[in-house]
Amino acid sequence: MHETPFCLRFGNLLFSMSNFNSTDFTNPSNFILVGIPGLEASHVWISIPFCAMYTIALLGNVAILFIVKREPSLHEPMYYFLCMLAVTDLVLTTSILPKALSIFWFNSREIDFSACLTQMFFIHSFSVTESGMFVAMALDRYVAICHPLRHSTILTNPVVGKTGLAVALRSSVFTLPNLLMTRQWPYCRTNLIPHTYCEHMAVAKLACADIRMSSYYGLFLLFFVTGLDLIFISISYIQILRAIVSLPTKDARLKTFGTCGSHLCSILAFYVPALFSLIMHRVGHSVALHFHVLLSNVYLLVPPMVNPIIYGVRTRQIRDRLLHLLPHKRT
Template identity: 70%
Template sequence: MKETSLYLRVGQLLPYAMSDSNTTVFTNPSNFILLGIPGLEVAHVWISIPFCTMYVIALVGNLTILFIIKREQSLHGPMYYFLFMLATTDLVLSTSILPKSLSIFWFNSREIHFNACLTQLYFIHCFSVIESGIFVAMAFDRYVAICHPLRHSTILTNHAVAKIGLAVFLRGGILVIPHPVLARWRPYCRSNVIPHTHCEHMAVVKLACSDISVSSYYGLFVVFCVIGLDVFFIGLSYLQILRAIFGLPRKDARLKTFGTCSSHLCAILAFYISTILSSLIYRFGQNVPLHFHVLTANVYLLVPPTLNPIIYGVLNKQIRDRLFWLFTHRGT
């Protein structure tokens, strides 16, 4: 056994143990090394500008949404409770990846402790699943409000909303637990370098020197459960909503009713289009450059938390009016 050092393009010497056969195994390495965006290291500072801008928008926008809903009594209803959950989820999701990514871009701080890496992995995937579940809950709320308006207050009581929210968070928490558990049990060999800005699930387990088929298949199962089933239930809800809308006698009534769904539909499209695009590129884009994989993975995690507060601030009349009142009131 001898100590060797691997010189990376990032200009950093990373010592780790290797055997002559290049198969040395070390269980639970103390640290992983995040490369950032491989191939674009010289542009890290420039790439950090849009990343940081999106993070600031996500923080300010979602905190504003939380503040408005908490303060305005008229917004204490099922749709806004789910929006409150969505804003909270977006804050956690963006904060799970951006601070570490920016520290890589700005300070070349690439090391991340093994346990911190698994924790980040869990939070990223857990809250992505939770966000998808919240969109399903919001679609159900729109279905009840439009198709059964007289029963909306009796079906979606505060107690029912709390139970739905709890179920959504438990589903996300439980479904993702095997990801870090399986990753922790695996032996790692040859390298502790992750060619990514954050501890993405498959990027971590690919460093293991054991069979990772269980992790890979379970990851596909989670994707199917989340994207497949959630999109199915959202689509089913909106089929019923469209039937009810087209059954209205007046055009202005149809437009007004559909307008109550516009912000939700835009948020859904922003989330699922970016998620599906990232999944397709990851699974079938073997010839796609690695830096494009990493950028796409960041986009699907950063764009929805950035766009959601903008979408609801622009398209939701109650939120928009309250925002306008806050700005004009502060100026007087």
């Protein structure tokens, strides 16, 4: 137990594990989540914006689900995909925030090995699911603008359901190999994870094994899954822009493009922080560890928080229903 204060004090050096030759344990019963290394004294203050973002994400996404379920006029593919995105955001934020807040508020750092793997699965699989949902929503916008007369026959309810199921299955299939590799590795250095949640590479670097295969697989997921998603989204919007440019009037072009505004804003809110975080992990070796951890949390918290705001503000149908639900002052 005498090692813990030393590790917490020098949390920014945890990724170089040469100084931690503690007792071997090939199957650790639990890990210790450090939180944000180097900023332990500020955990309570850091928890305030984290808690605020989580609350906004919960309220906003639940409101989206409630409004779409209650209004029959919103029972369309676009809003079904939006509901799937809202569920994805709820699972993603709930996978990391409760444990992070328990670290900040109650110093509850222990996490069972199986619970750590479960958290890792939900975080990474639902991140891939979110990317897939943006592809599905881009497909909906493409069909609605480029083939408006066939929209209802192409994107039927069964097709929408199967698309959502395919996105979820794809995420699980691509996430499982890394999870299985992490489970079978021996751990003989330390059980201290310099993070607020069980991020895959943070756990992998604790293993006494060759983790290059896992690193290569992570790059494969980055380029093959996320890269292909971005390519499909780009192709969809190239076709959409071609269709918009061919419209006869400026008002028609602006109105049509306006239906894509919310989707484009959500895409930017998801991919820009994610790509920035990945770049920092790959090339930002001189950046302080606490900055990496904060960035990893922000990139998972910001999209679930801003997505319902974006769609609530920019989508008239949702905005009108939301205003209708709010209590009005009687004159």
